[in-house]
Amino acid sequence: MEPDPITDPWIDESPENGLQGNHKSIRPVKKNIQQIYWTAFWANLGLACFKITIGMLGYSRLLIIDGLNSAANAIVITLILFGIHMSQPHSVSEKYPNGMGKAQYIFTLVIGFLIAAGAAGILEIAIRSFFSPISMEPVDVGIAVALISIIGNILIRHHLKASGSFYEKNELHTIARLQSLNIASSLVVGNALLISGLTGWYVAEHLGSISISLIVLWLSIRIIKQSLDGVMDRSCGGEIESRLTEIAASVEEVMEVKYLRTRRAGQVMMVDLQLCLNGDISVRQADAIVFQVEGKLSKELMDLSHVITIDRRPV
Numbered sequence: 001m002e003p004d005p006i007t008d009p010w011i012d013e014s015p016e017n018g019l020q021g022n023h024k025s026i027r028p029v030k031k032n033i034q035q036i037y038w039t040a041f042w043a044n045l046g047l048a049c050f051k052i053t054i055g056m057l058g059y060s061r062l063l064i065i066d067g068l069n070s071a072a073n074a075i076v077i078t079l080i081l082f083g084i085h086m087s088q089p090h091s092v093s094e095k096y097p098n099g100m101g102k103a104q105y106i107f108t109l110v111i112g113f114l115i116a117a118g119a120a121g122i123l124e125i126a127i128r129s130f131f132s133p134i135s136m137e138p139v140d141v142g143i144a145v146a147l148i149s150i151i152g153n154i155l156i157r158h159h160l161k162a163s164g165s166f167y168e169k170n171e172l173h174t175i176a177r178l179q180s181l182n183i184a185s186s187l188v189v190g191n192a193l194l195i196s197g198l199t200g201w202y203v204a205e206h207l208g209s210i211s212i213s214l215i216v217l218w219l220s221i222r223i224i225k226q227s228l229d230g231v232m233d234r235s236c237g238g239e240i241e242s243r244l245t246e247i248a249a250s251v252e253e254v255m256e257v258k259y260l261r262t263r264r265a266g267q268v269m270m271v272d273l274q275l276c277l278n279g280d281i282s283v284r285q286a287d288a289i290v291f292q293v294e295g296k297l298s299k300e301l302m303d304l305s306h307v308i309t310i311d312r313r314p315v
Contacts, residue, residue: 072219105230112223123213139197146190279314
């Protein structure tokens with residue numbers, strides 16, 4: 001069986017059997033975790049289509065904006081899945097050292113702008129008709145759809161909690177919080193329709209539309225920001241780069257750490273650095289040092305999907 005150059009520290013993968021060469025460490029995500037993400041994605045997308053369709057047929061702004069909230073949740077999960085794909089070994093090559101996925105991020109960027117435009121339009125209508133004494137909201141249908149949405153989101157959240165890695169994955173916590181936000185949004189829809197139906201106080205519907213529109217606008221801004229990060233490879237900042245440099249330099253036999261840079265591509269952190277090693281040590285010793293540096297950096301970034309690329313040079 002051939003050794004794995006990612007995990008085996010005793011592999012000579014440097015050109016011309018020398019110290020110079022690149023070593024790449026990738027933290028893959030288990031398939032069962034990806035299946036959980038996909039389940040949450042399709043569930044949110046299904047709820048979004050269901051609520052938006054009923055809302056358009058029944059002329060319900062509340063159901064449409066609640067559906068946009070579910071759609072925004074689905075896009076956030078899509079960004080997480082794109083990040084996982086970019087961090088997998090099959091998507092990393094010499095031509096694309098940081099993985100592929102720019103087109104996907106451009107797609108989510110466009111969707112983010114569309115969701116923001118829809119939320120802004122409903123927000124404008126709700127504010128303009130705030131004191132209108134007339135309501136076109138289908139109360140009975142709206143309450144029933146809101147209850148279905150609440151039950152669906154509770155089931156999704158329960159599915160996330162039931163996974164064995166729930167407390168080990170920040171992404172799962174993020175999705176669970178989004179589902180809680182979706183539950184709160186559907187509760188607002190149900191309560192607003194119930195109050196307006198019982199009392200005839202239609203201001204409750206407008207308040208519900210305004211509050212959910214603001215939530216969807218916040219989510220769309222988050223989608224746009226993360227999509228731009230994926231397209232433009234934003235730096236993670238000097239503080240974390242200084243921390244990673246300090247960790248790499250703490251390994252014995254590392255004489256200097258040069259050119260460390262970090263980039264955030266969606267949910268994935270890319271780390272590139274150059275290690276200056278003693279030119280008199282053997283290739284195996286150099287591989288062992290690189291492997292030790294990778295281990296320490298991966299431990300620091302254990303809660304993030306990440307790709308570490310190390311270039312070593314003799315001194």
